[in-house]
């Protein structure tokens with residue numbers, strides 16, 4: 455009688471344990487599959503430019519008595535080498551944002567500087583397409599330190615915003631406008647800084663919208679490669695935003711354009727200072 459009672463008491467627990475184990479196993483399998491996919495993707499992405507470089511170097515050797523052809527092949531080698539460099543750099547960036555705790559050296563980061571840096575990074579590309587970049591940064595009245603500040607890792611935040619602006623320029627036709635705006639908004643958990651990057655580019659379909667934040671996902675691989683895209687930019691953005699306790703969202707209409715919006719915690723500059731120097735505010 456007692457044994458039965460015990461097993462009756464243990465049984466539900468036992469089955470829950472089994473269930474947990476099964477769940478754990480499928481989780482481990484899923485992570486393993488994602489890792490395997492990632493390695494396969496990286497290998498494939500590396501193989502393309504390396505293969506091209508190898509062919510082009512052969513072509514250069516064969517054409518050694520035709521200076522024009524050598525010039526042409528060398529030019530293409532340079533493009534492939536740049537592609538390879540971009541890819542390796544983005545892989546390093548991605549692994550950094552996935553592994554480092556960005557808040558270890560978090561500080562108030564001036565939004566104006568982040569925006570200026572992102573614009574600078576794309577200035578050349580935008581210039582060649584005659585794309586106008588327009589910025590609008592709200593200057594909230596009463597702030598102790600002038601301007602908006604987000605709380606976080608400067609390098610990571612710059613990388614995230616830079617990627618969004620770069621995409622806006624890359625996926626827009628000539629003679630269009632890219633807008634970058636920043637404002638402070640109130641949320642239940644505290645003040646947030648909202649950064650929005652708007653373009654008048656090709657747009658993204660609803661189906662693709664769900665997947666563009668995945669590593670190596672591209673709507674149009676040929677177009678992405680042509681612009682030097684690695685398919686990692688938005689994965690980096692997503693990680694940075696998540697580890698800062700923020701969020702990223704996208705609005706888009708095909709053929710009309712897209713808006714990517716980041717919401718990040720505001721650096722409590724005014725409040726921190728008020729706490730340290732009571733009576734200042």
Ligand code: ADP
Nearest residue numbers: 621622625666672673678683684685686687688
């Ligand atoms: P990539 O290096 O290819 O730009 P991302 O991760 O930055 O990779 O973006 C993933 C894909 O999302 C891109 O290949 C592109 O198809 C699409 N995409 C990103 N930003 C935009 C945008 N502003 N307008 C249209 N499509 C975009």
